[in-house]
Amino acid sequence: MRLRTLNDLDVRGKRVLVRVDFNVPLDDGRITDDWRITAACPTIRRLLESGAGVLLVSHLGRPKGVIVPGLSLAPVARHASQLLGSQVELVSDVVGPSAQSLASRLKSGTIAMLENVRFEPGEEKNDPELAGRLAALADCYVNDAFGAAHRAHASTEGVARLIPSAAGLLMEREVVALGAVRDAPKPPVIVIMGGAKISDKIGIIRQFMSRADHVLVGGGIANTMLKARGDEVGTSLVEESSIELARELLDADRGGTIILPHDFLVAPSADRAEQCRAMARIPHDESAFDIGPATLDAFRELINQAHTIIWNGPMGLFEVPPFDRGTRSVAEAVADSGAFSVVGGGDSVAALRQMGLAERISHISTGGGASLEFLEGKSLPGVVALKEAGE
Numbered sequence: 001m002r003l004r005t006l007n008d009l010d011v012r013g014k015r016v017l018v019r020v021d022f023n024v025p026l027d028d029g030r031i032t033d034d035w036r037i038t039a040a041c042p043t044i045r046r047l048l049e050s051g052a053g054v055l056l057v058s059h060l061g062r063p064k065g066v067i068v069p070g071l072s073l074a075p076v077a078r079h080a081s082q083l084l085g086s087q088v089e090l091v092s093d094v095v096g097p098s099a100q101s102l103a104s105r106l107k108s109g110t111i112a113m114l115e116n117v118r119f120e121p122g123e124e125k126n127d128p129e130l131a132g133r134l135a136a137l138a139d140c141y142v143n144d145a146f147g148a149a150h151r152a153h154a155s156t157e158g159v160a161r162l163i164p165s166a167a168g169l170l171m172e173r174e175v176v177a178l179g180a181v182r183d184a185p186k187p188p189v190i191v192i193m194g195g196a197k198i199s200d201k202i203g204i205i206r207q208f209m210s211r212a213d214h215v216l217v218g219g220g221i222a223n224t225m226l227k228a229r230g231d232e233v234g235t236s237l238v239e240e241s242s243i244e245l246a247r248e249l250l251d252a253d254r255g256g257t258i259i260l261p262h263d264f265l266v267a268p269s270a271d272r273a274e275q276c277r278a279m280a281r282i283p284h285d286e287s288a289f290d291i292g293p294a295t296l297d298a299f300r301e302l303i304n305q306a307h308t309i310i311w312n313g314p315m316g317l318f319e320v321p322p323f324d325r326g327t328r329s330v331a332e333a334v335a336d337s338g339a340f341s342v343v344g345g346g347d348s349v350a351a352l353r354q355m356g357l358a359e360r361i362s363h364i365s366t367g368g369g370a371s372l373e374f375l376e377g378k379s380l381p382g383v384v385a386l387k388e389a390g391e
Contacts, residue, residue: 001387003175005168006043009140010086014049015106017138018044018168019155019382021145022058022076029075035353036147037080039366043109043144043168044084053106055138056080056088056113057155059148064119090111094120095133103137117155124153129156133135144168146175149382150370160385167386170366175383176365178374181342185308187213192303192330194219195313195345198249199242200369203376204334205249208310216299217259218291218315218326222261223226225250236287259302263292270320289323290316296329302335308340312372314347327351335360344371 009016020040025032047054061071067211077090089112091098102112114137117123122130131154135141141163143149148156149171159165167175181189189212193201198221205215217225220237227233228246266286267276278292291299303309311334315326328351334341336355343349344365352358365371374380 001170001384003383004386005172006046006142006166008167009142009164009166011047011140013108014052014139015055015103015137015164016047016052017055017057017134017141018047019141019143019145019148019159020044020056020058021147022056022073023060023147024076026075030080031075032042034079034083034368035349037076037083039170040168041083043142043170046169047142048086048109048111051108053108054111055103055106055133056111057094057117058113058145059118059123059155060116061118063116063118065118065123067119068116070213071116071119073116074342080111080113083315084111087110091115093132095137099137120154122154124151126152126154126158128154128158130154131162131341134159135162138163140164142166142168143382143386144170144364145382146171147367147370149367149380150373152381156382157385160382162387165386167383171383173363173366174365174367174371175374177342178371179367181308181310181340182207182375182377183380185211186340187308189213190303190306190309190310190339191215192299192309192311192334193217193221193313194315194327194348196220196237197239197242198224198246199239200372201313202242202245202249203378204310204312204372208377209249209253209257212257213306214302217258217260218295218330219313221313222291222391223288225258225260231262232284233288234282234284234286236282259298261288261291261295261381262298263294264288265290265292265294265316265323265325270317270323273320273322276322288316289320291326296326300333303330303337303339306339307368309334309337310344310375311341311343312345312347314345314351318347318351324351328355331355331357344368348354
């Protein structure tokens with residue numbers, strides 16, 4: 001099945017419902033990172049230039065089907081207006097009278113936004129009635145929210161089957177880039193996995209154990225695997241419920257694909273970072289908060305040899321210097337490698353952006369869980385709907 005794209009839709013003079021992922025971090029009503037909004041702007045501009053009236057729909061946070069004033073999309077609409085240089089009118093409901101009235105008068109070249117779609121109890125249940133009411137607001141539908149594509153919700157899957165539908169530019173780019181590294185990666189292939197929970201990454205590690213040349217592991221995932229191997233990890237962060245999973249993974253790694261750290265930055269606690277030191281073993285009363293310099297050297301050497309790199313998750317407690325060294329050094333190595341690189345995960349992306357290296361990465365994914373599930377080989381409901389809708 002072929003993914004339907006914007007080239008498959010005639011949007012001139014039509015109202016287009018666009019599912020975006022504007023689930024951005026807020027601090028007292030102020031957006032602290034607008035990356036997801038800027039990533040969707042090319043699709044919005046393309047539709048406006050093609051003569052469409054654009055009606056944006058997004059979620060924000062987890063209101064669980066009730067109206068939570070603090071999760072209103074009002075600050076997002078204001079910020080999007082600034083980025084797009086055009087007023088984005090926010091309606092006061094999702095499919096109610098305000099939304100219906102605005103949809104009826106939406107003109108070509110104008111933009112509006114529905115209120116937080118997760119204020120509707122039927123959204124996360126993929127309620128057919130809600131999907132139908134969303135579809136009634138527009139003539140066609142575009143999904144540009146790859147970060148929500150792994151959820152079969154009314155605004156991501158249900159509505160796509162009711163009116164002419166297609167992937168936005170961001171969605172298309174995600175599917176093409178991630179599909180390339182999943183289905184036909186050019187060797188040598190290096191997978192770099194970090195973060196707190198191995199349970200979040202177990203599927204992708206399994207998927208690439210037989211296909212990658214090396215899987216480099218850091219962060220809390222490494223601690224869990226080290227403990228599963230029988231190593232002393234002191235008071236380090238460990239996902240106790242996944243130790244058996246980690247042990248099975250290590251037992252299955254006959255070819256030695258998985259590379260664990262062999263030295264660490266350790267300290268008595270995160271708030272005593274000034275006492276950190278590099279050690280080959282983790283003391284029983286201290287914690288590992290980052291990979292050590294010898295491990296970094298080994299990781300860099302392998303990264304420099306790669307033609308394909310997949311990276312998701314930090315190497316340590318990235319938020320607290322000096323435990324950000326591992327993540328930042330890996331970011332530099334990936335950017336310098338010249339490989340086709342795909343990076344996902346908040347801290348990994350944050351490191352690249354803070355260091356001004358994002359432009360040197362082949363593809364930065366906006367999807368957290370969605371990108372992991374896609375790379376594992378799972379079908380994403382929001383993507384499947386955009387293929388089956390055209391059959």
